[in-house]
Amino acid sequence: MDKSASNATGVLGGTFDPIHTGHLRLAWEAKSRLSLDFVRLVPCHVPTHRESPDTTAKHRLTMAELACIGVPGFEVDNWEITRNDPSYSVSTLLHVREQIGDAAQLVFIMGMDAFNQFSNWHEWQTILTVAHLWVAHRPGNKLPEDDTTEYQLLQQLQCPADELKTCPAGKIHVHETTALDISATKLRQQIAEGITPRFLLPDAVWAYIQQNKLYGYRNENRSND
Numbered sequence: 217m218d219k220s221a222s223n224a225t226g227v228l229g230g231t232f233d234p235i236h237t238g239h240l241r242l243a244w245e246a247k248s249r250l251s252l253d254f255v256r257l258v259p260c261h262v263p264t265h266r267e268s269p270d271t272t273a274k275h276r277l278t279m280a281e282l283a284c285i286g287v288p289g290f291e292v293d294n295w296e297i298t299r300n301d302p303s304y305s306v307s308t309l310l311h312v313r314e315q316i317g318d319a320a321q322l323v324f325i326m327g328m329d330a331f332n333q334f335s336n337w338h339e340w341q342t343i344l345t346v347a348h349l350w351v352a353h354r355p356g357n358k359l360p361e362d363d364t365t366e367y368q369l370l371q372q373l374q375c376p377a378d379e380l381k382t383c384p385a386g387k388i389h390v391h392e393t394t395a396l397d398i399s400a401t402k403l404r405q406q407i408a409e410g411i412t413p414r415f416l417l418p419d420a421v422w423a424y425i426q427q428n429k430l431y432g433y434r435n436e437n438r439s440n441d
């Protein structure tokens with residue numbers, strides 16, 4: 217069976233602590249521009265590259281699920297969350313590749329901050345044999361410096377978005393995604409300081425944070441939430 221016909225898939229991995237509009241818009245623009253059938257949001261469990269989040273994997277997974285409700289083609293994949301080993305993207309992408317077949321387009325979606333560290337990732341060369349990279353500019357992030365592996369990768373593999381549709385893996389597109397200066401770090405700080413993050417993340421996610429008192433949310437003196 218040709219599995220490629222309707223399986224063009226994007227993968228957005230993240231800590232999602234919490235998921236926010238910057239993530240969703242990033243995923244949506246990739247899906248829309250590349251006519252992807254699905255985008256899987258994959259919350260990571262045991263990050264290898266940063267401190268473990270304070271928020272439990274279950275909360276981060278639930279918030280991602282809430283964010284995807286009613287968004288056509290968006291799915292949450294609990295593959296990393298249900299495993300106890302380190303969350304390496306190469307393993308996740310090999311797993312997705314097995315599910316969608318060799319011929320389908322597979323695109324790993326990331327912001328420029330993540331791409332700037334890409335050559336430190338576990339088995340990054342394998343990732344490029346399994347998936348394309350869709351790299352979005354992010355406010356405050358610069359293109360890789362010219363003495364870096366990431367710069368060399370862009371020299372060799374960067375191409376217009378449409379070229380990602382011509383083969384299953386191995387190319388990189390840098391996209392002028394709508395600039396949204398939103399980060400989970402800033403949101404966590406704002407919530408702890410009593411500043412409402414409304415409209416920077418989906419209403420359902422904000423309601424969940426309030427109900428579960430995440431990120432130091434306290435409901436006293438909060439009349440305008």
Ligand SMILES: Nc1ncnc2c1ncn2[C@@H]1O[C@H](COP(=O)(O)OP(=O)(O)OP(=O)(O)O)[C@@H](O)[C@H]1O
Pocket residue numbers: 229230231232233237238239242325326327328329330352353354355393396397398399400401402
């Ligand atoms: N506002 C944004 N615009 C474009 N890409 C983003 C944005 N926010 C996050 N991303 C990308 O989404 C992926 C997952 O990000 P992550 O879950 O770490 O969110 P974050 O906001 O960067 O979190 P934190 O501030 O905790 O590091 C990364 O590839 C990151 O570059």
Ligand SMILES: O=C(O)c1ccc[n+]([C@@H]2O[C@H](COP(=O)([O-])O)[C@@H](O)[C@H]2O)c1
Pocket residue numbers: 228229230231232258260263264265266303304305306330336337338
């Ligand atoms: O596989 C790796 O070595 C690796 C190293 C750094 C980051 N990643 C992945 O990149 C994604 C974005 O990471 P972060 O820190 O921005 O949430 C997330 O899915 C991480 O698991 C993966």
